[in-house]
Amino acid sequence: MDEQVPQVARFPFREQARKHLKSAEELLCGEGQQLVYACLELRLAIEAIVYETLQAYEKNLSPDVAEAHQHWQPNKVLELLSAHDRLVDTSLRVQVREVGENGAPVGGPPLFDGIDRRLTVNWVEKAHRSHGSFLHQRTVSQLKKGKSIDETKLRTEANRIHIRLKEVLGSEVYGIQFAGGLPICCETCGSDLAATMASLILDGVADVKCATCNVSRLVELDKTTGELRYVHKITATG
Structure with missing residues (x-):
């Protein structure tokens, strides 16, 4: 055996x-x-x-x-x-900051600042x-x-x-993974969508397609507020 x-x-x-x-x-x-x-x-x-x-x-x-x-x-x-x-x-740099009442990061030094090399x-x-x-x-x-x-x-x-x-x-933090994506609503029908973090980080923009109304648009991340915003006109896909 x-x-x-x-x-x-x-x-x-x-x-x-x-x-x-x-x-x-x-x-x-x-x-x-x-x-x-x-x-x-x-x-x-x-x-x-x-x-x-x-x-x-x-x-x-x-x-x-x-x-x-x-x-x-x-x-x-x-x-x-x-x-x-x-x-x-x-390699990813991670900062942890306090968030103000308006949802934007508070100024000053971060609570944590590290790189996952x-x-x-x-x-x-x-x-x-x-x-x-x-x-x-x-x-x-x-x-x-x-x-x-x-x-x-x-x-x-x-x-x-x-x-x-x-x-x-010697990385200050390691093993970081971004599952899913950041939430955003479809401007055409209001359905809940998600923009992939990998595309936002590597490309600066992410392609978001709505399965409900079959509309595809590019979104980008506002570095000041951390909010997503549409940057291209609506395109209906087949």
Whole structure:
């Protein structure tokens, strides 16, 4: 009978990433084979950070991106998650402010100001791949040509990756998700609609279509009041 694996509600990937990063820091002080091991620790840290992101989304994943659980390559995981949430690899700044009677934020310093620093799909792909060649046995051709590992190049690249990972793991807040969207009424029929946060943040505007009257319009977020407003004329869709 197969041994039953205990079910874990949440794996501590962020803590694991910090451990890998600390090991990499110590190894980067050395040379030779220690630098090779530092590359391995950095790659493991990248994977742990991305797996933590996947774990945060797993309860709300749509079937078409649920296959992200089957991939070990971190860039593939983020690519699939981005189909579910365009903000998955976008660093976000969060401010908490007191709201006045008119609904607008009160002036002065925010009650909280933090950044959720995230790894992008392109950065993860390049960083994860850049150390790949150092984690394999030297080929016969390389050995015959006397090509040794370029320690200077390796250390420079490893330090670059280390700095970015340290920034991400040092984020004041992390794991932010914007479910649904901001509410707005259809100007034509008064139906309740919602503008997606991802579009408002990344594009500055969001396309809102009313299923009741089949009307589509663009809306934008007023940065002063935080309210939505229509910015284009009504378009009836087929």
